[in-house]
Ligand code: B12
Ligand code: B12
Ligand code: B12
């Protein structure tokens with residue numbers, strides 16, 4: 001089997017439902033999801049052996065990132081033939097995990113420097129790359145209709161990575177360093193993003 | 194020697210043949226190639242000691258990524274004075290290596306989750322960042338004439354990283370996890386990108 | 387405390403002074419600074435134990451990257467109420483450190499392949515991601531007035547990461563590999579960027 005087909009050498013590529021430029025907002029969006037997914041793979045490769053449940057959870061998320069990429073890669077309207085994969089339940093699952101992780105880690109008041117153990121440091125990378133994918137998805141959504149749950153999923157996922165990075169550092173006994181030149185940015189009363 | 198010159202502090206920079214904005218498609222293109230090259234450096238740093246041939250091959254590719262950056266960084270037309278460096282032979286070499294690696298790894302049917310050993314996980318990162326560089330190169334090529342072999346080289350290189358990541362996992366006894374919610378996407382008959 | 391607020395689910399977000407699209411040049415700029423900061427976290431996590439001074443210096447830089455993000459995230463004019471944080475002194479500090487590191491590492495003549503020890507390899511990644519943040523900041527500055535010291539700081543910071551990566555390899559006895567197909571690009575006489 002040849003995995004290279006040379007048909008994309010001139011800058012166009014086939015997606016489900018048609019042909020688009022590799023420079024299009026659509027390809028940029030699912031390409032960035034693929035990039036973020038690769039960093040999740042790196043984070044998993046650096047997880048402490050004993051964190052079996054986190055490993056499973058991250059692997060589940062890798063599958064779900066393929067679901068996101070799948071929905072983003074379809075030509076507008078193609079979902080009538082190939083239904084969307086990302087659902088409200090997937091977002092709710094992330095929210096439940098965030099709540100649990102936030103409860104486990106020490107109370108948060110200020111921004112913290114991204115880093116700590118290797119696994120946590122990579123989760124911060126995954127967090128920021130997923131946010132880039134979210135920005136690109138917003139750009140795509142300004143042009144054409146997409147599955148709205150993908151955007152919500154990506155938004156929640158960066159908070160999930162943040163919460164999980166804190167838990168991993170906490171379990172490892174690594175204290176997160178606070179960014180000092182800011183006021184308390186996290187608080188019970190705030191709720192505008 | 195001073196490596197900082199302060200001449201780029203206002204957002205413009207000198208390339209071979211003139212001066213351009215750092216926000217231009219050209220600088221974005223060769224800057225992204227430089228970023229991808231750095232991830233190849235990270236992958237090499239995580240290769241098992243004994244993989245000497247792969248290490249040499251990746252180092253060769255690092256040189257070739259400089260060749261790509263060199264060609265992309267020239268002002269249109271400057272190749273008459275400074276000939277392009279990326280050639281058909283470089284693309285053919287990648288194709289031969291891909292064929293060999295595809296033959297060594299287990300038959301592929303579905304998408305696989307990016308990850309595995311550390312070296313493989315980083316090769317997936319390099320794969321997705323090179324694809325970002327390819328997209329940016331396509332964007333540049335929509336504006337001005339570039340060396341067409343650079344675009345083909347980058348396209349093939351992401352398939353090379355994919356094939357190599359699979360071989361490294363295979364040699365390490367790490368089974369790639371298949372993405373389950375998709376049909377067989379890899380097949381002998383398919384050949385549209 | 388809930389860290390997710392769902393208010394950003396439709397693609398808009400609140401910054402200090404107003405509300406903007408997540409697809410805006412501003413959010414892309416400080417989001418990329420956050421991404422670069424995460425790679426600094428990764429580099430720190432791979433530093434040899436004994437490099438205490440470098441660790442402290444990189445942590446100082448992480449705080450300063452938050453200062454950059456803070457300045458970039460303000461709505462134009464909001465600095466009258468919330469003064470800018472990035473100053474000339476911060477740039478001068480980087481220049482002093484660059485001079486010291488350049489003096490310590492072997493004389494440089496040609497480009498070198500990004501890589502070496504793990505810490506050095508990640509510093510090259512941080513270098514190229516900061517350059518992406520710089521490009522995005524230039525794009526933002528083409529649209530609205532920003533704190534000019536942020537742009538200079540980011541420009542200098544990539545040279546700092548380059549110089550530091552070379553020192554780390556040098557101390558570890560890892561010889562940087564020169565890119566062979568180019569002339570002497572570094573020289574005492576050159577000073578145009
Ligand atoms: C900009 C911003 C960011 C930037 C950080 C800015 C930077 N410096 O680089 C980035 C993109 C990195 C970021 C990331 C995150 N953020 Co944010 N961020 C904001 C935002 C928009 C502004 C924060 C801010 O700077 N505020 C205040 C400004 C004016 O203050 P300042 O310049 O720092 O300081 C002034 C004063 O505070 C005072 N001051 C300064 N220092 C000190 C020190 C002391 C002791 C005192 C008393 C006063 C003081 O003087 C300054 C005047 O110049 C707020 C939302 C909002 N509109 O407020 C969300 C917000 C704080 N972020 C939030 C979240 C969730 C996050 C993330 C977890 C998101 C994610 N999943 O990645 C991460 C966490 C990152 C981390 N490492 O901790 C939430 C928190 C929710 C909650 N429950 O409270 C908020 C409220 C947004 C929201 N509603 O969702 N964020
Ligand atoms: C989108 C896409 C991607 C996306 C992945 C999508 C995502 N989910 O994120 C990304 C960008 C990640 C990607 C990456 C790659 N891809 Co790709 N990709 C495609 C593309 C355009 C569509 C694939 C697809 O989703 N197809 C089918 C859709 C409709 O199916 P679906 O939504 O998954 O599922 C439907 C049905 O399949 C069915 N179904 C679902 N699940 C199941 C399960 C079972 C058991 C059954 C029976 C049915 C079934 O129900 C669904 C209906 O809703 C194809 C080309 C094409 N036009 O088909 C190339 C293609 C498959 N990719 C290809 C390649 C080479 C790659 C890469 C190796 C490229 C690289 N160098 O990085 C990587 C490999 C990534 C990996 N980790 O394995 C090649 C394969 C070549 C070959 N020899 O076969 C193709 C054919 C393109 C080409 N011609 O070059 N790719
Ligand atoms: C393009 C470029 C880059 C590209 C690299 C290009 C690529 N191949 O990918 C990228 C973005 C990667 C880059 C990175 C950096 N760069 Co730079 N870069 C340049 C730039 C604009 C052109 C360099 C170049 O290619 N020149 C010459 C071209 C025509 O030569 P060429 O194609 O390689 O080769 C021709 C001839 O040299 C000859 N030739 C080829 N091979 C050989 C071999 C021999 C033996 C001989 C005799 C002749 C010869 O034949 C070729 C004709 O086709 C110069 C500025 C400028 N305008 O010159 C800065 C410049 C060299 N860079 C500079 C710096 C500081 C850096 C960075 C440290 C920045 C950073 N912080 O990241 C890094 C270092 C990267 C590294 N790993 O070493 C500085 C050096 C300052 C100094 N004191 O000298 C310069 C001068 C810019 C500046 N003023 O600030 N750079």
Ligand SMILES: C[C@H]1O[C@@H](n2cnc3c(N)ncnc32)[C@H](O)[C@@H]1O
Pocket residue numbers: 130131132134135193394399400401408413414416417
């Ligand atoms: C925490 C802060 O981060 C900003 N924000 C929200 N979404 C993104 C994203 N995808 N990328 C970068 N920054 C974002 C908003 O300004 C928010 O308030």
Ligand SMILES: C[C@H]1O[C@@H](n2cnc3c(N)ncnc32)[C@H](O)[C@@H]1O
Pocket residue numbers: 008013014015022027028030031323324325327328385386
């Ligand atoms: C495997 C699939 O990946 C998509 N594709 C092709 N080139 C790129 C790129 N540079 N970046 C992201 N996605 C790409 C196409 O849709 C192809 O079919």
Ligand SMILES: C[C@H]1O[C@@H](n2cnc3c(N)ncnc32)[C@H](O)[C@@H]1O
Pocket residue numbers: 201206207208215220221223224516517518520521579
């Ligand atoms: C070393 C060379 O890198 C290019 N250069 C300068 N600033 C950036 C940036 N932010 N990103 C990518 N490339 C840049 C210029 O062409 C310079 O001469």
Ligand SMILES: [Mg+2]
Pocket residue numbers: 155156158159394
């Ligand atoms: Mg968010």
Ligand SMILES: [Mg+2]
Pocket residue numbers: 008348349351352
């Ligand atoms: Mg391709």
Ligand SMILES: [Mg+2]
Pocket residue numbers: 201541542544545
């Ligand atoms: Mg510079």
